[in-house]
Amino acid sequence: MTTSENQKDPEKNMQTPSVVSSLGSVAKTQSAPKSPGSQALGVGLEARGVHAWFGDRLVLEDMSLDFWSGTVTALIGPSGCGKSTFIRTLNRMHEFIPGAAMAGSVLLNGQDVYAPGTDVTKIRLKIGMVFQKPNPFPSMTISENVLAGLKLAQIKVENKDDLLQECLERAGLWNEVKDRLGAYGGSLSGGQQQRLCIARSLAVRPEVLLMDEPCSALDPGSTLKIEETISHLSSTMTIIIVTHNMQQAARVSDYTAFFLSDGGPGKMVEVGPTGEIFSRPKDKRTENYVTGRFG
Amino acid sequence: MSTATLMKPQKPWQASTQQRLISASVFLVAAAISYGVVAATPMKGKLAYVFVFFASLSVLDFFFHLVTRGISAAKDAVARTVVAFGICVAVLPIVSILATVFMRGYKGLHFGLFTHDMKLNSVSDPIAQGGLLHALIGSTILVLVALVISLPLGILTAVYMTEIRGRFMRPIKFLVQAMSGVPSIVAGLFILAAVVYPLTKSYSGFVGSLALSILMIPTIARTSEEVLLLIPNDLREAGVALGGTQWRTVAMVVVPAARSGLVTAMILGIARIAGETAPVLLLSGGGDQVNANPFSGPMGSLPFYIWKSYSVGTEESITRAWAAILVLLVIVLVLFISARLLSERRTNK
Incomplete structure (x- = not known):
């Protein structure tokens, strides 16, 4: 699958990256998982030879990975192996860290998000993000929080109430908050706050949703709710989830990628359909990790 | 009835009445010492009372706690006195300023202050004339x-x-x-x-x-x-x-x-x-x-x-x-x- 076949929005005149061709060979060597027929909506997001540095330290080496539309991909691996750094390169949040650098390219619908002249705010509109710690905006009410993205990105919508209800329903929070939409976001429990953050990401209608350990600060009940939310969402968008919880990866994801760092930069050891990664991993290190023998 | 209902809420971490009485008497003794020292020596003024009081309080507290509860309790007592002294040093001037301003200022207050200016009056005129x-x-x-x-x-x-x-x-x-x-x-x-x-x-x-x-x-x-x-x-x-x-x-x-x-x-x-x-x-x-x-x-x-x-x-x-x-x-x-x-x-x- 080449980048040109995949351009869904040719009218968005982003420049076709020149760097792709030089790294194309790298991309081909990494065999992408075959998408199940029912969900074959094409590759939504592709990482091509992504490297990341903090200062002089290389923390992520040669990451090439395809994320198929309508699927959930889980990134697993021990702490410090570059999972979070990797997903932050996907929506260009990596560059906020002082001293950060990267190489390679990230293709959204075939267009490089790092191409010169790209409007980075448009990229982040299409690639939403849910953070490890629930971070609703403290000065805003629940409904203001959900609609905050529209205000931030200056998007006009016809019917805000419908959008508000739709996003909260998709995030599985509507029934719990419908009577107190005017309460402050901080008045919710941790699990509700995280679902509020998911609803907030959905309001700008992203094509891809990045989730950086979204359940690590939550209790099992809230975790279950968020996992249900993920399965509901996955039919319409590409979801990439970083998790330390292997049962969670097994429960929610279609594909799993295992990252590992041997003291140096993090690398991808193996990627494949989740069932295979957990039952018949090709690499010994993956087997050790998923069976809990280390890490 | 279970035993739980017989229990009264208690606060075992707080000082007992006896301990409080002892602390209060140490406090009074220190106050008496400061009064006596200031009377017996050429030191004068309120500040002298404060200094002597805190000095004697920390010494008394130190030895009292040293005898009854050991060296670390004694150090703790001295530290507590030093902190209390610091608070007094910081807060006393503010309280003093507020009290002085109030005591001296309220005599000059009257409703006309907020309705008149000083166009027709000099500041030496009777207070009821003119305003702010x-x-x-x-x-x-x-x-x-x-x-x-x-x-x-x-x-x-x-x-x-x-x-x-x-x-x-x-x-x-x-x-x-x-x-x-x-x-x-x-x-x-x-x-x-x-x-x-x-x-x-x-x-x-x-x-x-x-x-x-x-x-x-x-x-x-x-x-x-x-x-x-x-x-x-x-x-x-x-x-x-x-x-x-x-x-x-x-x-x-x-x-x-x-x-x-x-x-x-x-x-x-x-x-x-x-x-x-x-x-x-x-x-x-x-x-x-x-x-x-x-x-x-x-x-x-x-x-x-x-x-x-x-x-x-x-x-x-x-x-x-x-x-x-x-x-x-x-x-x-x-x-x-x-x-x-x-x-x-x-x-x-």
Whole structure:
């Protein structure tokens, strides 16, 4: 699958990256998982030879990975192996860290998000993000929080109430908050706050949703709710989830990628359909990790 | 009935009545010693009592706890006494100032203060004549104009230092810190040389506000900077990850989240300038009648009124000065409390 076949929005005149061709060979060597027929909506997001540095330290080496539309991909691996750094390169949040650098390219619908002249705010509109710690905006009410993205990105919508209800329903929070939409976001429990953050990401209608350990600060009940939310969402968008919880990866994801760092930069050891990664991993290190023998 | 219902709520971590009695008697003995020492030696005054009291209290406490509970309890007791002494040193002057202002000021208070100016009266006239109206209006306008100039500049400076973190962050940080130490008379002279002599050539409230702004901006900028630094980075990232530009994220997420702190910054800025006399004296003159136009003519102000009344030195004028000090203090206090309440109500909801 080449980048040109995949351009869904040719009218968005982003420049076709020149760097792709030089790294194309790298991309081909990494065999992408075959998408199940029912969900074959094409590759939504592709990482091509992504490297990341903090200062002089290389923390992520040669990451090439395809994320198929309508699927959930889980990134697993021990702490410090570059999972979070990797997903932050996907929506260009990596560059906020002082001293950060990267190489390679990230293709959204075939267009490089790092191409010169790209409007980075448009990229982040299409690639939403849910953070490890629930971070609703403290000065805003629940409904203001959900609609905050529209205000931030200056998007006009016809019917805000419908959008508000739709996003909260998709995030599985509507029934719990419908009577107190005017309460402050901080008045919710941790699990509700995280679902509020998911609803907030959905309001700008992203094509891809990045989730950086979204359940690590939550209790099992809230975790279950968020996992249900993920399965509901996955039919319409590409979801990439970083998790330390292997049962969670097994429960929610279609594909799993295992990252590992041997003291140096993090690398991808193996990627494949989740069932295979957990039952018949090709690499010994993956087997050790998923069976809990280390890490 | 289970045994649980028979249990009474207790607080075993608190001192028993016996221990309290012992502490109280140690306290009384120390007070007696301080009284005796001051009477027996040439030391004089209230401060001598305080010093001797704390010295004897720490010695007594130390030995008492050493005998009953050992060395670490004794050290603890001494540390406690030292801390209590520190609190007294810090709080006593404030209490003393408040008490003195109230005791001396209330005699000069009357309703006419808030309805009359000093156009027809001199400060030595009987207290019931004339009033503070011109000074109240003048001070309010001076502070408001200074606030309108300083608040946006101060907060934007803080935003530059915490959010934009541009190339000039360090020099600006240094300048802001240096500027917060500028003596007020220097700010006044600067405006006199830079604005009044070359341009306006006359007294006005506005030039006074300019000088006050020089004093106010660093206070607001430094406090706002500290407040903005406390806002977790998560919120900035969340805003940007939703497709907001940095500017809109700062304006819609970071600054609102810091609102109560920014209100504090504003209050501190006002408190910094409300009592400033020197620049006002140089630049706004000090009219004796109401002048609500900051752009022309001398403008009265409370600090100026206090200075003028006090310098005349008659009994009436000095009473007037104390009354004005009381009014100024109450205004600052009311401002402080109301702004606190306002910002807290918004964040607690």
